[in-house]
Amino acid sequence: MDLLAQGLVTGVLIGGLYALMSLGVSLSWGALKIINLAHFSFILLSAYLVYQLTVSFEVDPLLTMVVVLPLFFVVGSLMQIFFHIVNIDEFKSLIVTFGIFIILQSLMQTIWSADFRRIGSGLNSYESGSIFIGGIALPLPSMMAFIAALIIAIGMSLLLSRSYFGKAVRAVAQDEEMARAFGVDTNRVAVILSGLSAAFSALAGVFIAVGQTIFPGLAVSWFGVVFSVVILGGLGHTVGALTAGVIVGSAAGAAAVLWGPLAAPLVTFLILIAALLFRPQGLLTSRSVA
Amino acid sequence: MSSRARALLGFLVAGLLLAFIPELTEAIDLPRFYVIFLFTVFFWVAQASSWNVLTGYSGYFSFGQGAWYGIGVYTVAVLTGKHGWSFVTALPVAGLFALVAGLLLGVVVFRLRRLTGEIFALTTLAIAFVLASLARISPAIDGGTGTFMTGTPLPSFLGEFTTAMYRLTLVVMLLTVLASYLTHDSRLGWGLFSIRDDEPVAGGLGVPVFRYKMVALGINAFFAGLMGGVWALQLGFVTIDDVFNIRVPLFVILMTVLGGLGHWMGPVVGAVIIYTLSDRLNSAGLTDVNQIIIGSLLVVLALAVKEGLYVRLRDRWVTTLVTFVGVMAITTVFDITRSLISDFAISMVATVLMMLIPKGVWDRVRGRDRPDGGEGPPVGMETMAEAGK
Numbered sequence: 220m221d222l223l224a225q226g227l228v229t230g231v232l233i234g235g236l237y238a239l240m241s242l243g244v245s246l247s248w249g250a251l252k253i254i255n256l257a258h259f260s261f262i263l264l265s266a267y268l269v270y271q272l273t274v275s276f277e278v279d280p281l282l283t284m285v286v287v288l289p290l291f292f293v294v295g296s297l298m299q300i301f302f303h304i305v306n307i308d309e310f311k312s313l314i315v316t317f318g319i320f321i322i323l324q325s326l327m328q329t330i331w332s333a334d335f336r337r338i339g340s341g342l343n344s345y346e347s348g349s350i351f352i353g354g355i356a357l358p359l360p361s362m363m364a365f366i367a368a369l370i371i372a373i374g375m376s377l378l379l380s381r382s383y384f385g386k387a388v389r390a391v392a393q394d395e396e397m398a399r400a401f402g403v404d405t406n407r408v409a410v411i412l413s414g415l416s417a418a419f420s421a422l423a424g425v426f427i428a429v430g431q432t433i434f435p436g437l438a439v440s441w442f443g444v445v446f447s448v449v450i451l452g453g454l455g456h457t458v459g460a461l462t463a464g465v466i467v468g469s470a471a472g473a474a475a476v477l478w479g480p481l482a483a484p485l486v487t488f489l490i491l492i493a494a495l496l497f498r499p500q501g502l503l504t505s506r507s508v509a
Numbered sequence: 510m511s512s513r514a515r516a517l518l519g520f521l522v523a524g525l526l527l528a529f530i531p532e533l534t535e536a537i538d539l540p541r542f543y544v545i546f547l548f549t550v551f552f553w554v555a556q557a558s559s560w561n562v563l564t565g566y567s568g569y570f571s572f573g574q575g576a577w578y579g580i581g582v583y584t585v586a587v588l589t590g591k592h593g594w595s596f597v598t599a600l601p602v603a604g605l606f607a608l609v610a611g612l613l614l615g616v617v618v619f620r621l622r623r624l625t626g627e628i629f630a631l632t633t634l635a636i637a638f639v640l641a642s643l644a645r646i647s648p649a650i651d652g653g654t655g656t657f658m659t660g661t662p663l664p665s666f667l668g669e670f671t672t673a674m675y676r677l678t679l680v681v682m683l684l685t686v687l688a689s690y691l692t693h694d695s696r697l698g699w700g701l702f703s704i705r706d707d708e709p710v711a712g713g714l715g716v717p718v719f720r721y722k723m724v725a726l727g728i729n730a731f732f733a734g735l736m737g738g739v740w741a742l743q744l745g746f747v748t749i750d751d752v753f754n755i756r757v758p759l760f761v762i763l764m765t766v767l768g769g770l771g772h773w774m775g776p777v778v779g780a781v782i783i784y785t786l787s788d789r790l791n792s793a794g795l796t797d798v799n800q801i802i803i804g805s806l807l808v809v810l811a812l813a814v815k816e817g818l819y820v821r822l823r824d825r826w827v828t829t830l831v832t833f834v835g836v837m838a839i840t841t842v843f844d845i846t847r848s849l850i851s852d853f854a855i856s857m858v859a860t861v862l863m864m865l866i867p868k869g870v871w872d873r874v875r876g877r878d879r880p881d882g883g884e885g886p887p888v889g890m891e892t893m894a895e896a897g898k
Contacts, residue, residue, distance in 0.1 A: 321804030485642035
């Protein structure tokens with residue numbers, strides 16, 4: 220029973236990381252109509268950069284955020300400008316970003332090889348840390364990712380529902396041409412949102428570099444989890460993504476305890492298929508983006 | 510003779526000519542490698558052509574190629590390796606299992622009212638991962654240990670292993686391309702094109718939308734599984750990571766998008782180009798660069814040559830022929846690369862580069878020699894036009 224409780228708690232915390240990984244994909248799909256497979260390699264690339272910066276300059280891994288997040292904001296913005304120039308649609312975005320995904324994957328494989336990489340425990344004080352509550356361990360890296368996801372999900376939700384920028388994003392998501400006709404600078408909104416999405420993916424990469432071993436094949440293994448969360452949470456819904464992340468994470472955690480670690484991906488993908496078939500509009504949805 | 514009869518005759522002649530290449534290479538003392546190269550091309554042509562029937566014709570983008578291929582591989586591996594079936598009896602079962610899996614997916618997915626192309630794409634992506642997890646968990650399928658295929662006996666009339674593989678892949682490839690061709694120029698094909706262009710309107714005009722999509726998915730899954738079954742032999746040692754990885758769907762998408770989504774010749778052209786290129790890059794020791802180049806090709810071609818290379822090759826056929834034969838002659842006569850395949854690859858790249866010249870520039874240089882000033886109808890649409898005549 221304790222084991223199951225531990226599995227569930229770990230799952231919920233990992234759910235925060237899942238949510239963080241999914242936010243970028245969800246926002247760009249929901250608001251910009253771009254299914255951006257490149258986000259998967261953004262997450263991994265950011266993790267590798269964090270690893271490299273930490274190891275080369277022997278700094279605190281969380282400090283690398285100062286470099287990595289702005290960098291990916293710029294990368295994401297440039298990507299949106301490129302998509303705008305070539306005038307991409309939802310369907311073509313799948314093919315083109317798949318190409319970008321492959322390019323980035325092989326670049327990473329070339330630079331860092333297929334070896335397993337991990338920030339040494341001398342540089343990484345967070346890795347082995349845990350907080351204990353009633354005999355249940357809360358591993359520090361997942362805790363941090365969960366808190367970050369919570370802050371970003373609520374923050375983005377407030378930003379999208381309360382600010383002028385948020386109103387503009389929702390207008391673009393609903394009807395881009397109409398939004399433009401009413402004076403919204405749709406290109407600027409899209410570029411900023413794409414930059415933010417990439418930065419969120421990079422943030423997920425930071426926590427992955429802190430918490431686990433990284434290797435090039437990791438990115439492909441995220442497809443199922445991230446798309447489950449994105450679909451279940453509803454396209455472009457940040458709070459929905461967090462909820463869905465927790466659901467998927469705890470289900471996979473419980474499955475791992477009950478049927479062994481191999482069952483976890485199976486459960487994730489079954490949730491994805493169920494979500495696609497029965498709730499393609501998301502779990503808690505009324506508006507298009509929030 | 511009708512155009513279909515002519516095409517069927519063409520398939521027969523091509524098949525007969527290709528069938529004796531193993532003997533020919535032996536007679537003129539070419540290395541065995543050429544035969545292996547050719548049957549790998551056949552494998553990809555079949556995979557890409559079967560994918561094209563679903564995605565190219567009906568417009569439903571599928572990442573599921575790896576799933577159908579994997580079912581084929583594992584059916585043959587499990588039946589021959591664990592249950593002592595002969596290869597010849599296991600092979601059709603591989604195709605059938607993939608077909609059944611495809612139809613099961615179709616029954617559920619195509620009945621959904623809210624189904625969009627993106628949802629379909631992601632569902633097919635998930636299917637391959639679910640199958641991989643199942644295979645990993647279940648000891649009856651794999652259990653994570655892998656299966657050896659090297660001892661599988663083949664019927665003796667096929668000859669020794671390489672020749673047998675060549676013949677098997679050739680037959681499956683020809684059947685797949687034939688199915689793709691026959692679908693393209695038939696009522697079914699026109700129905701699928703109309704689904705791609707506007708599904709609600711097609712349904713309203715009396716196209717049996719659900720049935721046609723099921724047939725397209727069935728053709729895709731069956732031939733992918735059948736070729737997968739043959740390929741189990743070539744793999745030798747079947748493991749989950751080798752079978753259910755992103756390679757098969759990736760290459761199939763790439764080849765078809767490059768060659769031309771929606772025309773039956775598109776995937777054939779694309780598969781030959783991409784596989785030759787990737788094989789040459791690998792043998793030149795550029796394995797790392799290989800994927801980068803292929804990824805860039807996907808981005809550039811998806812954006813620049815929207816109608817696919819095949820249509821351009823056909824419309825600029827004089828240039829194609831002159832460039833290809835010219836470069837091929839130069840490289841062979843002066844023996845620049847010492848390998849026929851490299852010569853072929855170089856001529857191909859030269860030809861493709863000629864095709865990359867944008868339409869606008871091309872028309873200006875050559876003058877508009879067509880009354881409508883265009884370069885032919887969009888892929889697939891020509892069949893509709895012919896049907897109207």
